[in-house]
Amino acid sequence: MSATKIRLTAVIMDVLDVLTSSPSDNPAWGLRLCEQTGYGTGTIYPALDRLMKAGWISDHWEDPPPEDRPPRRFYEMTSTGREQYAAALRAHSERRASWLRPAPGTGGAA
Amino acid sequence: MSDLKGADVAIAASWQRRLLRYYFKLVPWILLVLMLTLGTMAVAHGWNPYITFAVVGGFYVLVEAGRWLPFLLGTPLTRSMLRISVCSLVDLAVLLAGRRGPALRVEWRAHLAGESGHDPVTWPKAREAFGFVASAIRCRCSDAAEAAWWTPVDAILKSRMLSNLFVLIPTMMATGFIFRYEGTLGVLKSAESISAIGGFLYMLIRVGRWWRNVKPPEPKARRGKE
Numbered sequence: 346m347s348a349t350k351i352r353l354t355a356v357i358m359d360v361l362d363v364l365t366s367s368p369s370d371n372p373a374w375g376l377r378l379c380e381q382t383g384y385g386t387g388t389i390y391p392a393l394d395r396l397m398k399a400g401w402i403s404d405h406w407e408d409p410p411p412e413d414r415p416p417r418r419f420y421e422m423t424s425t426g427r428e429q430y431a432a433a434l435r436a437h438s439e440r441r442a443s444w445l446r447p448a449p450g451t452g453g454a455a
Numbered sequence: 456m457s458d459l460k461g462a463d464v465a466i467a468a469s470w471q472r473r474l475l476r477y478y479f480k481l482v483p484w485i486l487l488v489l490m491l492t493l494g495t496m497a498v499a500h501g502w503n504p505y506i507t508f509a510v511v512g513g514f515y516v517l518v519e520a521g522r523w524l525p526f527l528l529g530t531p532l533t534r535s536m537l538r539i540s541v542c543s544l545v546d547l548a549v550l551l552a553g554r555r556g557p558a559l560r561v562e563w564r565a566h567l568a569g570e571s572g573h574d575p576v577t578w579p580k581a582r583e584a585f586g587f588v589a590s591a592i593r594c595r596c597s598d599a600a601e602a603a604w605w606t607p608v609d610a611i612l613k614s615r616m617l618s619n620l621f622v623l624i625p626t627m628m629a630t631g632f633i634f635r636y637e638g639t640l641g642v643l644k645s646a647e648s649i650s651a652i653g654g655f656l657y658m659l660i661r662v663g664r665w666w667r668n669v670k671p672p673e674p675k676a677r678r679g680k681e
Contacts, residue, residue: 350668375566379583386566386586391593394555406561414572415565418558 351399353433356384356392361430364402364422372419393420401426482518486511538576541567544584551591553598563587605667611660612669618660626653 351357359382367373373381378389396402402420410416422430493507545563549556567580574580611617629652633641642649664670 350666375562376569379566386563386583387589387593388586390559390587390590391597394590394594395597411572414568415561417565418562 351396351401351429351433353437356382356388357396359384360389360392360396361401361422361426364420365427365430367421369421372421374417374419378420396426399426401429486515486518489514534576537578537581541576541581541584544581544588548584548587548591551588551595553595555594559587559591608663609667609669612663612667613671615671615674618671621660622653622656625656 360378363378363381364373367377375386375389375393378384378393379386382389393402397404400423403423404418404420406418407416490507490511493510494504496502497504497507545560545567548563549560552559563584567576567583568574611621626649630642630649633645633649637644
């Protein structure tokens with residue numbers, strides 16, 4: 346298995362933010378992710394697939410399954426996912442800060 | 456005040472109805488004029504005469520669709536057709552999704568059932584079903600790209616030897632080709648181009664490693680330095 350690199354696109358960050366903020370007793374599922382992020386199904390499900398492949402999120406089915414409707418598939422962030430997301434966010438902000446910082450000797454703002 | 460408002464609405468509605476009636480009465484005449492104009496232009500400019508029929512026919516189809524679609528949308532027939540098409544779209548998406556299909560079928564059906572679990576099938580649901588097809592295609596394309604393209608590329612990026620060969624072989628081949636046809640002088644003259652090829656391939660490896668987050672193993676420390 347190759348080292349799957351998760352690129353912090355706007356979609357991925359929005360999905361991860363919703364997953365991070367979801368309580369464990371009421372985890373996020375496909376429809377809620379679509380509603381809370383504002384993206385369509387054609388965007389959310391491939392993003393979830395990518396995150397699952399990278400091991401950042403895990404899934405589990407509604408238990409016990411309801412009788413009157415299909416069971417929902419819930420998604421949660423794994424501990425690895427939380428660590429890597431935090432690290433990626435740190436790296437992202439550092440990179441942005443280094444771009445915004447004036448180069449030495451160019452006479453930036455005093 | 457409310458009566459006046461109601462009367463205004465009634466007048467507006469009657470005007471709309473009248474306008475629509477005139478519009479539908481005028482449509483055949485508009486089509487006739489359009490056909491005659493286009494036919495004259497086709498003869499004058501030497502265009503294909505079928506263009507006239509195609510344009511007028513297309514216009515007529517649009518007019519008829521605009522006329523009937525609003526009446527057809529809310530009927531039980533269209534609602535059942537919508538339900539069948541949404542189910543077919545989910546089935547198509549499941550078929551396209553491959554081995555993930557069975558799990559996704561349940562997940563997507565739960566999605567379409569909504570928060571209540573018993574949402575009626577509406578046009579937004581049809582759009583979501585189209586999204587399932589798109590996501591199935593995207594997942595399969597990503598799988599195919601992973602298997603056919605990224606697996607060998609990652610193998611090259613991870614190995615120092617393969618990365619070196621990836622840079623050296625084309626560069627040496629270009630050098631050999633120039634040497635064969637132009638001799639040593641040709642190689643010296645084309646040194647810039649040869650180094651550009653090597654540099655470009657080296658940059659490809661560096662960018663690829665960054666892009667794929669791949670690092671080759673560190674070289675072993677030499678024992679003689681102790």
